[in-house]
Amino acid sequence: MPDPAVSAPEPVLAGDGPRDACGVFALYAPGEHAATLIYYGxxxxQHRGQESAGIAASDGAHVLVTKEMGLVNQAFDHAKLAGLDGHLGIGHVRYSTTGASTWENAQPAFQVTPSGGGLALGHNGNLVNTAALSRSLGPNGExxxxxxxxxAELFAQDMGEAGGTGRGGLEQAIAATVPRLSGAYSLVAMDERAIYGVRDPHGIRPLVIGRMPAGGLVLAxxxxxxxxxxxxRLRDVAPGELVVVDEGGLRTRRVASASPRFCAFxxxxLARPDHRTDETTVAAARREMGRLLARSAPAEADLVVPVPDSGVSAAAGYAQESGIPYAEGLVKNRYVGRTFIEPSQTLRQLGIRLKLNPLRDVLEGQRLVVVDDSIVRGNTSQQLVRMLRESGAAEVHLRISAPPIRHPCYYGIDMATRAELIASGLTTDEIRDFVGADSLAYLPLEGLEAGSGLPMASLCRACFDGQYPVPVPGDTVTGSEPTLFSLDEP
Ligand code: SF4
Structure with a gap:
């Protein structure tokens, strides 16, 4: 479960920890009001980003963009959606990894093309060579x-150099730009007449294609x-694949050699349990990880209690494998979101109670296996164990359905800096003592393979083992921070 950043000097976020870094959606559906469908998409x-939301739509002649800070239902009302006319468009929900959380940085990003048209794009992921790319743009990059x-600037620049003015202009620009990009990107883009989707050569972040009942196409x-x-669902967009949807239907081309390393996290x-891949669903993957955890780290206990929400499926798997009854012992407040709290000691203690409330009548006198998805800084786990004991738990055996997180993510997930990651500096026994549990065990690294159904070689698991599929200068040696790649980089 995400950790509150309790030691931060600024007002901090309840639930600060691994946070998603955007969700993207694109739709081409003749006869439909695209913006309305994108809104529902x-x-x-929403779980992938709660800071801002935006939609761009086109009626075949003009690209219009509306974006606002806040949740999807705060960003849009009927009038705003009605103003976004047309049968094609893209949408985006954002959690910021580069750039501040401001309206200006909300997406879709919009750019006027050299021919006077418009292009819009939505990005899920994080480039690790942004500063170099920005410099290559000269004054426009600044x-x-x-x-x-x-x-967006790179695409427009390429369209200008290529003289790309009509159909094929943005497609060619994307194809020409991809070899210059380094990092994680699942992009959706659009111009007046087409939607586009492209995935980085490693396919780190997801992107899937679907078909509408009446024949339109969706990317999400x-x-x-x-x-x-x-x-x-038709299939995933392949790593290194560019798909284009326009009045001619779907066409696809390879723009980079594929070397799959899908994000194990x-x-x-990150993903909602109902997300389906070629191999499995996320819920099934988590159940399998829970079963494996029960085999690798058994415990003498009376109840298996999940930490909602992402610990639920793994806890069910643990209970199934171990034969220990499953019980809901924690109630989650689903409406907390990103609540700012003052960093006073009293309010820090509130951090976990804002999100979770224990069911004393379930927990009292029981030896618990508590299943959570991750430990980032350790503060939340510490508060959780304390809260469970105060609620009468006789023993707390903490089981984590992921390996220890020892390294930062540079590919679009905001976890913590390396120095803040508790597993980067402490052993499992030391972490157990810090959080105050009776025992602590993590999922073995191989459990990611068993859960996802993907071979280990096809998974990015860099935050667990430090093997970054896209080179990250200096990280493993210096413990540098993700801000290494900020646009302020000299
Ligand atoms: S470093 Fe971790 S969170 Fe980031 S892409 Fe790789 S597996 Fe996912």
């Missing part, structure tokens, strides 16, 4: 404050967003 992706704006970060608009925490 974004609803299903005004960019996010990697997504840099991408997760299949839950397809379901909500009635689309059925999507299975552990």
């Amino acid at each position: 974004l609803y299903a992706l 005004k960019c404050t996010t990697d997504s704006e840099v991408l 970060s997760e299949t839950g967003a397809l379901d909500i608009v009635g689309a059925h 999507e299975y552990v925490y």
Whole structure:
């Protein structure tokens, strides 16, 4: 479960910990009001970003963008959606990894093309060579404050150099720009007449294609967003693949050699349980990880209690494998979101109670196996164990359905800096003592493979083992921070 950043000098966030870094959606559906369907698609992706939401739409002649800070239902009302006319468009929900959380940095990013048209894009991921790309743009790069704006500038610049003015202009620009990009990106983009989707050569972040009942096509970060608009999943966009949807239908081309390294943490925490991949669902993956955890780290206990929400499926798997009864002993407040709290000691203690409330009548006198998805800084786990003991638990055996997180993510997930990651400096026994549990065990690294159904070589698990699929200068040696790649980089 995410940790409150209790030691931060500034007002901090309840639930600060691993946070998602955006969800994207694109739709081409003749006869439909695209913005309305995109709105519902974004609803299903809300867990991937809660800072801002935006939609761009086109009626075939003009690209219009509306974006606001806040949740999807705060960002849009009927009038705003009605103003976004047209049968194609893209949408985005954001959690900031580069660039501040401001309206200007909300997406879709918009760029006027050299021919006077418009292009819009939405980005899930994080580029690790943003500063170099930005410098290559000259004065235009200086005004960019996010990697997504840099991408929009790069596409427009390429269209200008190529003289690309009509159909094929943005497609060619994306294809020409991809070899210059380094990092994680699942992009959706659009111009007046087409939507585009592209995934980095490693396919680190997800992107899936679906078909609407009447024949339109959808691109989305997760299949839950397809379901909500009635689309059925066709397949994932392949790593290094560019797909284009226009009046001619779907066409696809390879723009980079594929070397799959899908984010293992999507299975552990990020994706919604109903997300489907070629191999499995996220819920099934988590159950399998829980079963494996029960085999590798058994405990003498009376109840298996999940930490909701992302610990639920793993706890069910643990209970199934161990034969220990499953019980809901923690109630989650689903409406907390990103609540700012003052960093006074009293209010820090409130951190976990804002999100979770224990059921004393379930917990009292019981020996508990408590299943959570991750430990980042350790503060939340410490508060959780304390709260369970205060609620009468006789023993607390903490089981984590992921390996220890020892390294930062540079590919679009805001976890913590390396120095803040408790497992980067302490052994499992030391962490157990810090959080105050009777025992503590993590999922073995191989459990990611068993859960996801993907071979280890196809998974990015860099935050667990430090093996970064895209080079990260200086990280493993110096413990540098993700801000290494900020646009302020000299
Ligand atoms: S470092 Fe971790 S969170 Fe980041 S992409 Fe790799 S597996 Fe996912």
